[in-house]
Amino acid sequence: MTDDRTATTPEHTDTPALRDLRAHLERLDVPDVVHELGRLGPTRRAVAFRLLRKDRAVEVFEDLDPALQVELVDALAGEAAAIFDALDPDDRAALLDELPAGVARRLLSGLSAAERAATTALLGHPEESAGRRMSPEVVSVPLGTTVADTIARVRAAGEDAETVYVVPVVAAGRRVVGVVSLRRLVLSDPSALVDDVMTSPATTVRVTDPAERAANVVRDGGFVGVPVVDAEDRLVGVLTVDDAMRVLEAEDDEDSARTGGSEPLRRPYLSVSVLGLVRSRVVWLLLLIVAATLTVGVQSFYEAELSQVVALALFVPLLIGTGGNAGSQAATTVVRASAVGDVRPSDTLRVVGREMLTGLLLGVTLATVGVGPAILVAGPQIGLVLALTVVAVCTLATTVGSSVPLLAKRVGIDPAIVSAPFISTFVDTTGLVVYFTIAKAVLGI
Amino acid sequence: MTDDRTATTPEHTDTPALRDLRAHLERLDVPDVVHELGRLGPTRRAVAFRLLRKDRAVEVFEDLDPALQVELVDALAGEAAAIFDALDPDDRAALLDELPAGVARRLLSGLSAAERAATTALLGHPEESAGRRMSPEVVSVPLGTTVADTIARVRAAGEDAETVYVVPVVAAGRRVVGVVSLRRLVLSDPSALVDDVMTSPATTVRVTDPAERAANVVRDGGFVGVPVVDAEDRLVGVLTVDDAMRVLEAEDDEDSARTGGSEPLRRPYLSVSVLGLVRSRVVWLLLLIVAATLTVGVQSFYEAELSQVVALALFVPLLIGTGGNAGSQAATTVVRASAVGDVRPSDTLRVVGREMLTGLLLGVTLATVGVGPAILVAGPQIGLVLALTVVAVCTLATTVGSSVPLLAKRVGIDPAIVSAPFISTFVDTTGLVVYFTIAKAVLGI
Incomplete structure (x- = not known):
């Protein structure tokens, strides 16, 4: 398998066939690229993945099934570190779960101290818990902040925060007392206090809740995201709607497979x-x-x-x-x-x-x-x-x-x-x- | 059935038992109220629903299964018109599909001309199509608008627009050329043009696409919403992530029931x-x-x-x-x-x-x-x-x-x-x- 892969993953990306493939991939949306990669064998998948532009490659990688991510990390070897670095902490933690311990250690050691801390914090929560699937990089504000200052803080966090659609409002000790949506912030008077525009009490989930139950809370409430809190109601992250959808889809896959009397495949059918x-x-x-x-x-x-x-x-x-x-x-x-x-x-x-x-x-x-x-x-x-x-x-x-x-x-x-x-x-x-x-x-x- | 209902839906909401129930319902989140109502028989459901505060009642009603909505409209009689008026056009259209023609006509005639137009426009799209499930009230801006003006337009639309997280950018003839998220708007320089901050080309779905396929596009792409366009790429609405989740959940229900060899119940198990x-x-x-x-x-x-x-x-x-x-x-x-x-x-x-x-x-x-x-x-x-x-x-x-x-x-x-x-x-x-x-x-x- 490995021999075969090395032999057919050449670097001459300038052959007409590869140029065509690259052009074809460029025209597709990210979800379609993900689907296409799921239909290829491991060798051709690695070749196709290398043809993607750097920024798209990370987006595509994030959406791949974990089993395919592991194969790609293996096939990409040295290049994997750069992609790993660009992932959000929760996606990184999910990937580390699947990787052999040696590879996981090597990738972790290549991260900056802050990124490594965000990732290992997630790994401290039990598997299948809300804590594993949440985004830990979240913008929050204390009670008494004005709407204008809250928006300023969202802008300052900018690209680093995975979600800014839901801003938890916290009291002393990071205790969550409410949430304010980005929509509400934009619609409110800039000089108003978040205390007066937030939804309180906020719907929250516990970091130790089963991920499926937490995801159901997001779906049933039609939330863009829900704050994740510890036993003392202190903010530890946000479970976003797309994280929730991914959890629920995986659960549906599992239920469907077992209803039919087989184990879940955990990867696209044609890639099995x-x-x-x-x-x-x-x-x-x-x-x-x-x-x-x-x-x-x-x-x-x-x-x-x-x-x-x-x-x-x-x-x-x-x-x-x-x-x-x-x-x-x-x-x-x-x-x-x-x-x-x-x-x-x-x-x-x-x-x-x-x-x-x-x-x-x-x-x-x-x-x-x-x-x-x-x-x-x-x-x-x-x-x-x-x-x-x-x-x-x-x-x-x-x-x-x-x-x-x-x-x-x-x-x-x-x-x-x-x-x-x-x-x-x-x-x-x-x-x-x-x-x-x-x-x-x-x-x- | 009807006799029974009239007999046991008394107006004396001041008995201790009803006060307790009201207090209990007040403490629950909207999704939990929805779950609780799904577990009651039709008579007690109508009583419990009347105990809700007006604003919460509308939220709860929106999230109920269509079959339960129909029963409530029946039980609430005259009061139903106020709730119907407060619904979003897509929820209203979904309810009208289920109601007897006479009731539907009566409720429609009670709407303002604008609300009626928004609702009947949705009803013009085929059942099970993306057009039926989208939000038609959407904020869009033409090419060349600044970020500041776009935010101003979002603020002006305010509560009327069902979604402001995804703002389609349109060229002449309302042709969709890109989208800009509320997040991107907040993070961008207010004097920049949307042309320079939008995602283009935008992922869109056709108004005639099956609702399930459109919902899969939203889920697979992790979008907060996706513009819905007609055959000439003209903007007609937005399919939001919570609309998409609802479509997919109904499809999963259907697939699951049929896999087990029965027809879908289309309402909570205990209410059947x-x-x-x-x-x-x-x-x-x-x-x-x-x-x-x-x-x-x-x-x-x-x-x-x-x-x-x-x-x-x-x-x-x-x-x-x-x-x-x-x-x-x-x-x-x-x-x-x-x-x-x-x-x-x-x-x-x-x-x-x-x-x-x-x-x-x-x-x-x-x-x-x-x-x-x-x-x-x-x-x-x-x-x-x-x-x-x-x-x-x-x-x-x-x-x-x-x-x-x-x-x-x-x-x-x-x-x-x-x-x-x-x-x-x-x-x-x-x-x-x-x-x-x-x-x-x-x-x-």
Whole structure:
């Protein structure tokens, strides 16, 4: 891999093909360049990246997935230091998390003392916390400052502050007592005091809050940014709306992957090798197969009944498919409602009760609609078995599908992990037991 | 329903319980009030809403799901007009979409001529387009304006403009030639021309672009807002970051619901009745059951083989479960990659090729790991049948799971509709055919 890369990353950027590529990249917006780089293999990505103008290169680098950033740092070697230096502290901290320790140390040592301090301060907060994702370089003003002086301070901080759209107002000891938006500052009388134009009390998030919850606060409130405070309400940074969007997108990626029964890729799909795809899925499939061997056990237990009434086997895929689908519906709905904050762990009983009733009604509906055809195909006795089984399996599926993710969340497991595929496999096994039990009772076998 | 509501919406807001509720609501942030209202039934929601201070009521109303807004308009009757008047034009247009025509007409007729014009202009754009979700009240300046004059114009527009963070710069005929952020304006020399401080060319979106694509542009670029233009590049509005977040959240809700095999609820989970939950799921379950009856057909076709070798039936749930899981993995990954723009419809062949290979490798891995136990349980011949079937079913599942959503997108169907549950059911049926065909060949039955 490394050999190949060195061989095909030549410096003759004056060939017509490379000139064309450079011109093509120049015409694209930064987000489009990011998308294009995500579609290339590692070698061509490094070549394309070097063709970018210096200032655009930093912007593009900031928006790349962390996994791609690490590969680029590796491929760019010496040149990486300059890009690292130009990043904002929060982006730098995120990258350091992903880099091998040796590379991380080398890059950190190349920073100025102030930049290094801003970066390592972020690294002191737990991973996945709001503190890791905030911007520590923030303009704030004490109570009693005039609007004109506040604007002057914003101007003085200028390019160094990552965000100036939200200016926290602080009392003694940097305690946040309000915020004033840049919009409000511009619209207000310059001689007014921030005390009179600020929003107070300010919505804040704790530096130790999970990044996802903090990001939800920004989204739900429609804020441009929210001050991040420590346990004593002292200002430590600002979580901006674009940081929040990035956190939420990563969470959505994770939830979506796990709902489908695989590990998140954490990088653009086309930049993942086929072996990488296999790796993200094979453990899940193996676990689910191990769980599914229970279905083999259940069916061998009822092998005598099966060989007596082979017709029973005909409906197994339909029944467990229906159970799996009803369970997926419940699980996906509840996982999503929980992710956006509509449902809290304390709602577990209420939710499971609703879902149980929903499953019962779904089962009765399906049984009523399906009982006619089933009797025509399989006769009245097996028809009755099927109808009863559908009702039982649907109720079981929605109950399990809603309770397991919520219980998982209560004990601190990502609810998406125990969603659709897990529920299906569980419902397959228990559904078969229900099916054969009902069949034995009704058919008298 | 209506009787019940009238009976329990009394005006005596001076009872101790209501005073407590009012005090409780006063202490909450707007987003928390929105969450709390989403958890109440319609009657109590209307009571709680009336307890809010007027200015907060409008903010809360803006952030409610459209379905809850409609119920409130109904419950508030006469008072609704005042709230409707205080909404921004884009929020007003979104609400009008949901209201019965009579109510919509009545509310529209109560507006001033200017407000009515701003609202109906939005309604002229197709649903789900960027034009429907943008803010039409935007401050723009012509080329040649100084920074000081631009700020003066922002101040003059003041509260009327929904967004002042992004100021489009226009040439003759309102053609957008650049944008300047409020941040840049504040940081720049007041006597400079916007021509020299603006970002040009500006990233814009078309008024007819799908709202989701436009919102992705805002998110991917980390913009506070993006100018919306018509076919001649003339300014018609700005899509702000909070509008974009709302669009993307609704899309994520939709994708998530459909991935799980149900229709999106479009309102907070706890505010949906059990019958509402049944309604969002029953049609999907019925469709999937109809599709699954094919599995009954396939198995009855092979009934002779099944009764000859009942052991074959034992492994059916495991095999189709594995196929379903492998298919879900592929479908979910591809649907998500397509939603965030990592994969385009033109990548279909490349993606399907990768997924086919991934499925083959997954199948070979599972068969290798599983062949020992399978031989122990079922003997060498059925062991061979199982191993071959796992390879074939995994390859089939990833191929179908990746190609069907992408083909759906090509013909304009939401790829999430044909994802996991649809793929599972399809793979169930074809997987059974593969299984019995291999079994007949190997076992010579």
